[in-house]
Amino acid sequence: MTDASRLARVQSSFDRQGLMQHLGARVVRVASGLCVIALPYSDKVTQQQAGFHGGAIGAIADIAGGYAGLTLAPDGMEVTSVEYKINFLAAFQGGELRATGHVVKAGRRLIVTTADVIHIDAEGRESACAVMQQTLMAVPKSY
Numbered sequence: 001m002t003d004a005s006r007l008a009r010v011q012s013s014f015d016r017q018g019l020m021q022h023l024g025a026r027v028v029r030v031a032s033g034l035c036v037i038a039l040p041y042s043d044k045v046t047q048q049q050a051g052f053h054g055g056a057i058g059a060i061a062d063i064a065g066g067y068a069g070l071t072l073a074p075d076g077m078e079v080t081s082v083e084y085k086i087n088f089l090a091a092f093q094g095g096e097l098r099a100t101g102h103v104v105k106a107g108r109r110l111i112v113t114t115a116d117v118i119h120i121d122a123e124g125r126e127s128a129c130a131v132m133q134q135t136l137m138a139v140p141k142s143y
Contacts, residue, residue: 006030006071013070013078016143017063025060027067033103035067040096051091052129057099057117058086061132064101065113069136072106077138079111084134092119092129101134111136 007030014020014027020037023044028036037060039045045056062081069079101115117130 001032001071003031006032010035010067010070014063014067019059020063023056023059025063028098030067030071032071033068033106035064035071035101037064037067037099037101038096039099041094046093049091051093052097052119054086054088057088057097057130058084058132060097060099061086061101061115061117061130062134064099065115065132065134066101066136068101068103068113068115069106069111069134072103072111073138076141078141079136080139082110082135082137084132086130086132088130089128090119092121092127095119095121097129104133109137111138 010030025039028038039060047053066079073079099115099117101113104112113134115132119127119129
């Protein structure tokens with residue numbers, strides 16, 4: 001499978017994600033075992049102190065890890081999260097978050113991934129925001 005076909009597969013699934021569309025997230029990069037998702041700062045992704053909400057951070061980490069796993073899943077299959085654990089490292093306002101998902105191990109039944117979430121400020125400076133570990137399960141595609 002080529003990176004172009006992996007991107008098409010991921011983008012097709014991503015476009016069906018109502019939450020990602022609502023939050024304004026986008027797919028930045030897809031390769032074998034890798035996916036990068038961006039989330040710009042907006043009033044849709046904030047908590048009461050105007051920083052990025054932990055739920056939004058967790059959501060893009062989950063999606064980045066999930067789509068990294070999807071790049072290695074067999075044709076006709078999707079992936080679903082079985083569990084994930086996230087550590088929030090710092091809070092941020094403004095700019096954009098980037099979640100980079102990587103496959104650690106793709107087994108026959110389970111796929112283990114990680115995701116690093118960074119914040120990119122208006123000047124392009126990058127800072128660590130969160131780290132996640134995730135377990136996925138391949139399931140038949142139902143659409």
